[in-house]
Amino acid sequence: MLAVLWQGIPYQMAVEQVPRPQVQQANDALVRVTTAAICGTDLHTYHGVYGSPNAPWVMGHEAVGVITELGDGVTAHSVGESMGPLDVSAYGLGSSYGEFGGTQAEYVRVPFADESLIPIPANVSANGTLPNENDYLFVSDIFATAWQGVTWSGMEAGDTVAIFGAGPVGLLAAYSAILRGASRVYSVDHEASRLQLAASIGATPVNFVESDPVEAIMAAEPNGVTRTIDCVGFEAVDRQLQHSETTVLDNMIAVTARQGGISTLGVFDSPTNSSGTPRGGTINATLPFPIADFFNKGLSWRTGGVDPKAIAPELVSLIATGRARPNFIVSSEIGIEEAPEYYGRFDRHEETKVVIKFP
Numbered sequence: 001m002l003a004v005l006w007q008g009i010p011y012q013m014a015v016e017q018v019p020r021p022q023v024q025q026a027n028d029a030l031v032r033v034t035t036a037a038i039c040g041t042d043l044h045t046y047h048g049v050y051g052s053p054n055a056p057w058v059m060g061h062e063a064v065g066v067i068t069e070l071g072d073g074v075t076a077h078s079v080g081e082s083m084g085p086l087d088v089s090a091y092g093l094g095s096s097y098g099e100f101g102g103t104q105a106e107y108v109r110v111p112f113a114d115e116s117l118i119p120i121p122a123n124v125s126a127n128g129t130l131p132n133e134n135d136y137l138f139v140s141d142i143f144a145t146a147w148q149g150v151t152w153s154g155m156e157a158g159d160t161v162a163i164f165g166a167g168p169v170g171l172l173a174a175y176s177a178i179l180r181g182a183s184r185v186y187s188v189d190h191e192a193s194r195l196q197l198a199a200s201i202g203a204t205p206v207n208f209v210e211s212d213p214v215e216a217i218m219a220a221e222p223n224g225v226t227r228t229i230d231c232v233g234f235e236a237v238d239r240q241l242q243h244s245e246t247t248v249l250d251n252m253i254a255v256t257a258r259q260g261g262i263s264t265l266g267v268f269d270s271p272t273n274s275s276g277t278p279r280g281g282t283i284n285a286t287l288p289f290p291i292a293d294f295f296n297k298g299l300s301w302r303t304g305g306v307d308p309k310a311i312a313p314e315l316v317s318l319i320a321t322g323r324a325r326p327n328f329i330v331s332s333e334i335g336i337e338e339a340p341e342y343y344g345r346f347d348r349h350e351e352t353k354v355v356i357k358f359p
Contacts, residue, residue: 003105004339004356006094008055008275010048011347013340018058021101021109026073029113031083035133036104037062038339038354039141040167042092043347044235044267049283052094053274060104061091062141064120064133065358074113082120084140085110086309094276104339106358118312121320134327134355135319138172143315143326144308145265146172146231150180152302153227154261157181162217162255163203164248165231166194168353169265171329173229174203179324186225188213188251190241191349201328209239214254224257230303233266234283246287253293264303329353 001020004013023030039062044050051057064084067077077083085091085108090098100109110116120136138144146169155161161177163170166189174185178201187198188206195205206216217225230248238244252262271280294301318324331352334342342354 001106002336003102004059004336005056006045006051006059006276008048008278010279011046011344013046013059013343015337015339018105020107023069023071023109025111026071027112027114028071029067029074029077029083029110029117030069031063031065031085031108031110031117032068033063033065033103033106033108033358034082035064035137035358036060036356037137038104038343038346038356040169041267042343044233045093046343046347047235048279049235049271049277050093050267050269052096052276053272054095055276057092057094057276058102058105059092060102061093062137063103063108064137064140065108067117068107070113076114077117077119082122083117084120084136084312086116086118086140086312104336104356106336115309118309118316121316132325132327134330135325136316137355138326138329139312139315139319140308142169143172143176143324144311145169145306147176147311147315148306149173149229149231149263149265150176150227152261152263153229154300155180155182155227158183159226160184160186160221161227161229162186162188162225162252163229163231164188164213164252165266166191166198166205167231168329170231171198171201171352172326173231173265174198175201175326175328178202179318184221186217186220188217194349194352197329197352209241212239214251217255221255221257224255224260226257227261227263228252228256230262230264230266233264234268236266245284249287250290253290253297253299256297256299258297260297260299262299262301264301265306268303330355333357
């Protein structure tokens with residue numbers, strides 16, 4: 001089968017023929033992928049700073065598809081059903097994260113299928129429109145991640161929120177906060193197209209190159225915002241667009257009001273140089289932290305990886321009933337052969353979100 005392959009060469013992906021996965025255990029499912037996506041996390045691998053120490057591996061952890069084969073122990077699903085694999089941490093980052101390959105491929109093996117797959121409903125929503133498959137695609141990672149980041153920040157209806165990063169996760173975090181009743185949402189980035197998209201869903205754009213984001217937000221919110229969310233992580237840049245891992249965290253603590261909440265969704269890791277992470281040594285394992293400001297404001301902070309399985313049923317219901325349409329972030333739909341080109345386009349911020357369609 002065709003798959004997108006990371007071979008350990010920074011800023012380069014390949015599309016190669018690899019062996020098709022097989023059902024190996026009684027609780028396995030084999031899913032024929034119909035739609036997959038390129039994620040911001042994939043770009044960390046593309047840059048050579050994230051993943052397993054041994055390359056190559058098949059990329060991708062966002063997908064929906066159709067079950068083509070089941071192990072004898074699977075009882076909750078049937079061949080022919082449309083599904084989304086939801087065990088994000090197991091896919092697309094090499095053997096250290098699981099032996100299950102990646103989802104940017106024609107087929108994917110899903111272990112523990114009864115727990116790791118969620119059905120995609122075929123019904124027409126209450127407002128008479130049929131959800132796009134892309135809407136459900138994002139339940140398998142970035143919509144669930146964004147939604148959980150809002151929860152982790154402690155946001156309640158009426159709160160003000162600042163979201164740093166207007167990539168796919170940042171845009172969906174803004175979208176989630178608005179759906180959940182935030183009174184104002186600030187979207188901080190430097191890419192005009194992404195900020196325009198944030199404005200289109202009701203967020204207030206803040207271009208951190210054109211103005212200091214702390215000053216801009218504090219001018220509108222003299223006491224600070226109630227909640228802040230980091231959707232960038234360890235490859236953040238400063239106002240000169242130079243790599244600066246502490247910039248976002250410093251800005252978040254500066255703009256968050258007393259007793260406010262912070263959450264971090266952007267990836268932080270401490271890789272070393274290896275064939276799978278050849279530039280891992282460019283990332284610091286520890287960072288300076290403004291503990292005095294954090295302490296004196298009485299802030300709370302939660303971070304870590306998100307398990308979409310716990311959140312997926314709620315999001316599927318929102319999509320099925322027409323309340324949520326996260327598909328608005330998609331800028332291009334491509335065939336798998338175009339993936340190497342579009343990794344580059346995505347990395348250069350020429351795309352907001354790229355999805356791969358399979359025949």
